[in-house]
Amino acid sequence: MSETDAITFRSTRQPTLVDVAQLAQVSISTASKALNGRSDVSARTRQRVVNAANELSFVPNTLAKSLLTGRTGTVGLITHDLEGRFSIPLLMGAEDAFGINKVSVLLCDARGDSIRERYHLGVLMERRVDGLIIVGARTDARPSLGRGIPVPVVYAYAPSDDPADCSIVYDNVAAGRLAADHLIVSGRRRIAIIGGDQSYGASVERVTGALDRLNQEGLEPAGGRAYFGSWTEAWGRAAMHTALTQYPDIDAVICGSDQIARGALDTLHDLERSVPSSVGVVGHDNWEILAAGARPPLTSIDMNLENLGRMAAHRLAEAMDGKQSHGLELVGPRLVVRGSSVS
Template identity: 50%
Template sequence: MRTSATGARAPRITDVAALAGVSPGTASKALNGTGSLRAETRDRVREAARQLGFTPDSRGRSLSSGRSYAVGLITTDSSGRFSIPVMTGAEDALSAGELMLLLCDTRDDPLRERHYLRTLAARRVDGLIVTGRRTEPREPVQVGVPVVYAFNPSTDPEDMSVVVDDRDGAVQAVQHLLGLGRRRIVHLTGPQRHRSAGDRAAGVVEAAGSALAAEPWFGEWSERLGRQGLDLALRRVPDLDAVVCGSDQIARGVCDRLRELGRSVPGEVAVTGFDNWPVMAEASRPPLTTVDLELTELGRRAAQLLIDAIDGRPHRGLLRLPTRLVARASTLGE
């Protein structure tokens, strides 16, 4: 079977067998750790393989075992800052399990996605991780192998999905502010049509109760929204003492605008972000208290669920992972 597969330079199992003075079948058993061989025979074969630089062909192995030891990762956006940590975590967990990750970036194009699904099916991958840049549920993919949806869940509640608990992250931020004695809280966040904005706003409303000084403001995920939104909020709630922001970009804009207005952070106004995106959260003046989405861990968990399913232990349903509040100077001061 390997005859036609190997190039001119690659040593074959028959070369190893010849050098070790055994039959190809014995050489194969010695290298695969199967059969009952004397230890010295096994050692001699392994030494011969080492000398010749013989590498067992994993494609051959996968073909005979029905396993390809590879997982496809379908992302709508491999360059996005949400997909990347998910991908990194998945790669980490899979490589520990000797699986490799085939990267498929669909650029949000359904045609491209179908092309990739066909290609992955033809390669007989062991499983699929499907991820994207938004938290809205997506249509399930139709493939004959286990699938885990990471960050963006499947619309089918029976599918395996691992998602961020946006609502609870917002609750943690508000409870932190309440614990610091803040009682005039406002919330600035992204577009209302984005599920993550809605989930976070729901958490803020729930946790703040009567300490919420105005309805949440929905806008866009930008520093500019933070600056302009703060001006609007101050007109409506001049004595606000805390701004819970739906993203670190918004929070950074709020901090910049407060500084320009001569209001101290957190002395007069405490500010929280969301995402723990280092380039925003740490570069902000002051650095931001924020909610870490733990996306690398999310990717890792998704990969572990997939490995379980490939090993015949499938899970079902939605797994919501906890977020983590990271407290910095924008609420605690220097």
């Protein structure tokens, strides 16, 4: 096929793999192998095929490719995170791991409803996705989808209650330890702990980690216990006021979330306790809109959700290649230091 023929061809119809093979002067099988990155094609031949495909503006037929490979190049991500605070970073990490133009991630929001989850599951199966990532709304164990799902499944953020499943979750105990360690290293010794809702595993685990680190130094939290309440700024204000009333010599506070920490900062300002010189404050989650906008900006423990998404995608890709992982894997926290804990 001459250059003139190629130009005329592009203007009349969609090019096919046959046309690419003819222009590159190779067999259809060789053209297919070259475009799919197979190792049994020489570099020189591959380049000739790629040049021909570019010249013809050839776009592979994804349906035909899926019939040949048994894959559609899509995975489903079903989330129960209504606000997107957790699922969006997870999605970004998963897409990074799968790679641009290699695997598309289809996002479905189940809104905390098991019936809606089943509906989305059915739709994704009809679309013949190659695998599934299931994201929970909280870090407590959730029911497994079961072992009858025809594609690999990875649970992210919230683990499956079946230990045979693959679950990638955030290490909340390590997060609590890291918060306490930062304050201890900064010279704080009279540390209050304001947890979130005690019915949430994340709240209890973060407190457990902080208490373990304090105990390692021979310290107790102010009052000998943690305060539990809710995940709100109002609770942070009230709990901070109670703690300071009972124990006015507090020099630091660990808060179970950034929302709680924002409330604690309000009370410290109202009582004219300087932050961080008088009282250091550490939050959890590193929710940028809250942490960076606080006065002063809030030191917080980041959940590394993009890393969690990347790990979930890696495990799913491995499972799609026949190397299934089982059990629980933990993603560690990251300390983000801002003005609320150090001058």
